[in-house]
Amino acid sequence: MITKHLRHCLLPLAAALAMTTSVATQADTTYKVIGQPAATGLVQKNKEKPFFDNFAERTGLPINADYKPVDQLGIKDTEQLRIMKAGLFDIVSLRVSQNSRDEPTLLGLDLVGVSPDYATARKVYEAYFDTLDERLQKQFQIKLLGAWPFGPQILFCKKPISELADLKGMKVRVYDQNLAKFIESVGGVPVPLGFTEVHQALSLGVVDCAITGPSSANSSGWPEVTTHQYPLGFQMAVNGYAISMKAWNKLTPEEQGKMLAAFTELTDDIWTYSEELTQDAMNCNAGQEPCVNGKKFNLANVPVSDKDQETLSTAVQAISVPTWAEICDKANPQCSTNWKNTVGKVVGIQ
Template sequence: MNLTRSLSRCLLPLAAAAALLTGGPAQAQDRITFKVIGQPAATGMVQKNKEKPFFDDFAKRTGLPIDADYKAVDQLGIKDTEQLRVMKAGLFDIVSLRVSQNSRDEPTLLGLDLVGAAPNYETARKVYEAYFDTLDQRLQKQFQVKLLGAWPFGPQILFCKKPVAKLADLKGLKVRVYDQNLAKFIETVGGVPVPLSFTEVHQSLSLGVVDCAITGPSSANSSGWPEVTTHQYPIGFQMAVNGYAITLKAWNRLNADQQAKMQAAFKTLTDDIWVYSEQLTKDAMNCNAGKEPCTTGKKFNLVDVPVQPADLTTLRDAVATISVPTWAEICDKANPGCSAAWKATVGKVIGIK
């Protein structure tokens, strides 16, 4: 009997170790760490006040025995256009996915954020909810990652170091863009699109590499763009949607109950960011123009240019005439049926056939 007990005591730790080695579902007593790629620290408040605290306190927020080794992408030496590749290679477990920036590797992503398709938060939310399952299935199949949720930085507007009163004034100006859909639109209004990563923009504006650049008001404020520009034109080209994705390898380490807790935690986070993003956008617009109330950012003195109704019409019309056709040609080559799936989901929501 004593020998049996001794053998049992010896075998139990071995069995636990074997379970870990075989990558089985995480047990309550196991403590594991997920490696996480975050948003660039340079993007500001959402990363600093919502995303990073969530991952810093990951075990408590999820109710799971999991820690997060979180690092912002601009502190890793990894380009924000390479996130899906490094996830597929198994180098990280969770990524704060920059949707437009990774759309060259997976054009289906851009269906979340086509130019002109979501001019406000309410519409953007409808687009996201309509498209979630379609995009999740594609990412699982193509990159072995599961989508856990998505949220917007907010309307992506124009910042220029030259006077701009309407879209037609972009003729001949070099404009920083971050995806091919936006580049095509800027071309159609006479601008010269220049693809640049977010971290390159401040210096590029300062040196005259570009005359204008597009981002959200809060991100521009946090990174000091108003130091090197003079005008903001608040027409929202896109909503800069970003997502959270987990590798299927990491996801499948969790049992059904743990997966439900993980999904619920990310829903709480993303819902919170949707609300916070809208608050930040309104406040940052004021801060950039030196107006009150300005509670979250630094005050600057940009000229706040009123949006021309004709430009809003141009942007709205561009969805059917530019955004969808341009994107569909690229996406259907990489993912046959891509645009048809979009029209059957998002298209129904926003009235595009």
């Protein structure tokens, strides 16, 4: 028989258990998440993965995340939009350039030569966000939650290089059409390759040079199979986070606000972290100090010539924008007009 005193003790406990059970039931929602390739390194390892591993805590929502890097799922990073449209995942860490064949509008975030530094890249992103979000919702039923850069995408070569002209006849790994067109313009032979294929391709001589960020190159051991790094930043390798509209529409307006706030905090953090990693990795790749986060190698760090800076700058209006606009306008008739009305105003291109 339960005494009056014991009943008074048990009632709060029962209420607490009921509340715990209720929260636990709510937390049974689990999002399936496609992450960045683990091979890309420290942004994925130290920022992205911890965020999704602690998703409920970071968002303040009773939702867990089943997070897996794309290179561990057996999915090509060029197929992310199609997979999201098919409803197979709830959130994707979207590889922007790699998916631009399926949606050329994406590449407006990161055209060759448009963003020579982090500050400009941030302005481009903020100017273009709403335009890109609207397009992704319409075409692929996903909503953009935020974007961030890996950092300047530079050249790594296994043959001596002192300027862009040295690329003549060399096979160069690229990851989108815009970059391929630029490499062609300086005499190189563009070879499209997924990131995880590059180390072996360099080792076997399938390509002579490859383009990526200094930190990603360091994490994946590219300096083991190259001799020179040329820090001319072609693009910023912007990547985004997007949620399926099906999952988004199940959230209340308040929950949507919490979700957006969490991803804004994450992407802001990565913007800062990316800039720190880039300089550190440049030092590490060349065997210089300070080298805090990466592994030391001994690449020749080739100074960028003023001539090559000018070549890249000139290419924006001569190659990057018109090449992209022709492709994008076929898929999305207002594509280049929308870009010029947003990004174009920020970077002075009309």
